Amino acid sequence: MIAPELWVPADGLTLEPNALRAAKERQVNLALNAGPGAGKTEMLAQRADFLLRTGQCRYPKRILAISFKVDASTNLKARVKRRCGVALGRRFDSHTFHAFAKRIIDRFRPVLTGADTLDPGYQIGTNRVVRTQIEFKDIIPLAIKILRQSKSARNAIRQTYTDVFLDEFQDCTGDQYELIKVAFKGTPIRMTAVGDVKQKIMGWAGALEGIFQLYANDFAAVPLNMYRNFRSMPNLLRMQNEIIRVLDAASVMPPDQLIGDGGEVFSWRFTDSQHEAEYLAGLITRWTEGGKMPYSEVAILVSKLPDQYAYDLMAALTRHGIPYRNETQLxxxxxxxxxxxxxxxxxxxxxxxxxxxxxxxxxxxxxxxxxxxxxxxxxxxxxxxxxxxxxxxxxxxxxxxxxxxxxxxxxxxxxxxxxxxxxxxxxxxxxxxxxxxxxxxxxxxxxxxxxxxxxxxxxxxxSDDKAVRLLTIHKSKGLEFESVIMLGIEKEAFFGNPVDERCVFFVGVSRAKRRLVLTHADQRPKPPNYNKRWDVARSPYTEFFGYAQPFLTPA
Missing domain, CATH: 1.10.486 (PCRA; domain 4)
Structure with a gap:
């Protein structure tokens, strides 16, 4: 154990001032607004290291991190282990909201009575069966019921943890926030919420408007901002800055963060999706041949329906012998x-x-x-x-x-x-x-x-580490890649609320570290594996291509 004033970030890393302050905070709850590439995951890992190595989280107490996706939860857990070692890392619990809620149900199941009664070994399925099966959507509400009804359950949770981390907090739904309030509001447990309102892409799933302000009021949280983007190269940052200017003018990056010439942006139009697929498969082959770049550093992002939008591309990747990983399935x-x-x-x-x-x-x-x-x-x-x-x-x-x-x-x-x-x-x-x-x-x-x-x-x-990743933009949250291909930047693919779709586009663009490719096709034939409405004739999403236009790399 070391004194708090002697702690320095693990592995010799340097944190920007507000990230360092957040990592070392011992008194107040925090509401941290951090843009893409600002190092949110790293800050949380360093904060865990600080709390564990300085005894602010004293044995046998633990730290709880709650994320929205399994990948994010797993990645954070792994990073904490790297920063503070396996022994201390065992006291860091990283779960999704639903996994955390299910643990509450499994541990305190006897609290549930009447119509909510559950037998040991209950299942989670597609419909509700009395005593033996619940639906996925029931998990969080049942956990809330348990905590509301049982003081013992509340105390057991509260006595376990000194600190709670909330990742990607801008996407928190009403039920999820209620679970946090019932479990931790009014306790001395330190809360650290991290997110980015510019990346709020879960409105369709019930993400609360103004969640950061609501949380700041309920938990007396101090707001902090992390501005620096450590992920993307300068040319990509300049493009992202133009989107930020529309999404949240107050968060525009200052000029000194945009200096430099590194980073490539490409925008390509194809007559149809077959030509698009063949060209992109050849492009990935050239990027990766001879081990120049691992396959895992290439991501293909689509707005929705990856099995359909990437139907031709998956066939082309197979013909070219390029291993790919369809995240929809895996x-x-x-x-x-x-x-x-x-x-x-x-x-x-x-x-x-x-x-x-x-x-x-x-x-x-x-x-x-x-x-x-x-x-x-x-x-x-x-x-x-x-x-x-x-x-x-x-x-x-x-x-x-x-x-x-x-x-x-x-x-x-x-x-x-x-x-x-x-x-x-x-x-x-x-x-x-x-x-x-x-x-x-x-x-x-x-x-x-x-x-x-x-x-x-x-x-x-x-596996994760030896294949091109094919996934929706929503699933790419929290990930980063050397090269990102955003497939089908078309009105027919981004047809929702314009503000929400702009946030989605920004998330996709900001996954790229060095190279970004945007594509659209004039004709996208209906895939044989899809039976619903499909528009064959396609039109580019001109606003999104407009952000890229000033920063395109000469072919």
Whole structure:
């Protein structure tokens, strides 16, 4: 433990003044407005490091972080571990709103009575079944009921945590905010809310207007701003600044932050989506050939319906041998610890060199026992993997070297044991969810093998780190990429409220670190996998292309 005045940011990083102040705050609640690339996640990780290493969060107390997406929750947890180490990082709980609410239900389920009564092992499904099943939309309201009705439940939550972090707070809904109020309002727990009103893209899902002011009033929170964008290069920042000028003139970046020539912006028109797809697949091939840039540093963003808008592009990527990861299918599953465990294990068995997979695998499975027990279990696990690799080597001599992949995965699950698997996630306390994830993982790998028969390459498509990412702009929140392709910047794709759509466009643009590509096609034929209305003739969204026009890079 170190004195607060002696603490410096972990790993030698430098924080801007307001981020440093936020990281070291010990008294007041904070309402932090931070733009894209301002380092919100890093600030929260450094704040966790400060609180844990200086004893402001004293053992056995914990820190709670609540995010909106599984990816964001997982990324923050991983970053905290890197900054303050595994031992202290174990006292940092990072959940989505729904995961946090479900933990409350699972722990205090007997509080629910009458029509809300739930049996042990209840499920979450598409309809409500008395005592045995609830819908996804029921999770937060039921957690609120528990906290309102039970002083013991409220006290148990409040006595667990010294600090609560709220990430992407501009998208907080009424139910989510009510959960926060019932759980923490009027307590000495320090609250740190972080977000950006310019990135408010969840209005359609009930995001509250004026949420930061409401929170500041209810929790007496002090407002702070983080202005600096550390993500994007200068030319991209200049384009973003023009959008900010329309969204929130008070947040326009000062000239000294826009100096420099780095960053590329491209705008391309195509006659139809087939020509668009072939050109973009060739472009990604040139960007990545010879290892010049990892596939994972390329993102393809669409406003909505990625399976349809990117139908031709996915086919072109396959023809060019470019691995891609369709987040519509994979985001939730690939974020599951049990799925990650299976994929990383198989990558270690069948891949050539997989240091990242091996590190993740070891971190998931190594127990937090005393040093002798941990060392013994590590030796046992290493021997198990060595034996499995020997079996795989023999199988490689046969005509079908990958036939036994699920048998090896099953041996891993049997060796690890149910107790350790359940400990990977609170959701697995309901064993049915664990079985579901394992089954889905097997099915998904089998599907990928029909496209890519080489198991190591199929596993790469499952994982985060070796495939082009295809996702909606909404799902890209909190992520960043070297190169971003925004596909189909067309009126027919951005047809909602103009203010909301402008925010969505800004989020997409601000994911790019070095290169941004905007496209539109005159003709976008209806994909065969879509049966609803579809406009074949397309028109560019002129306002959005107008932001890019002054900053285009010569072809």
């Amino acid at each position: 985001q939730d599953l690939s974020s599951e610890p049990a799925a990650r465990l299976i994929v990383d294990f198989l990558s270690c068995l069948y891949g050539q060199r997989e240091p990242k997979a091996w590190m993740r695998l070891s971190e998931q499975l190594m127990p937090y026992d005393d040093e002798d027990i941990q060392s013994a279990k590590r030796r046992f696990f290493h021997q198990f993997v060595k034996n499995q690799r020997k079996e795989v080597s023999v199988e490689q001599l046969l005509e079908a070297p990958y036939d036994g992949w699920w048998e090896h995965a099953s041996k891993l699950l049997g060796m690890v044991g149910l107790e350790t698997l359940v400990a990977l996630s609170p959701d697995y306390e309901a064993h049915a969810r664990l079985r579901e994830v394992i089954t889905q993982t097997k099915t998904r790998i089998e599907e990928l093998l029909t496209v890519e028969p080489e198991l190591p390459l199929a596993l790469n498509r499952f």
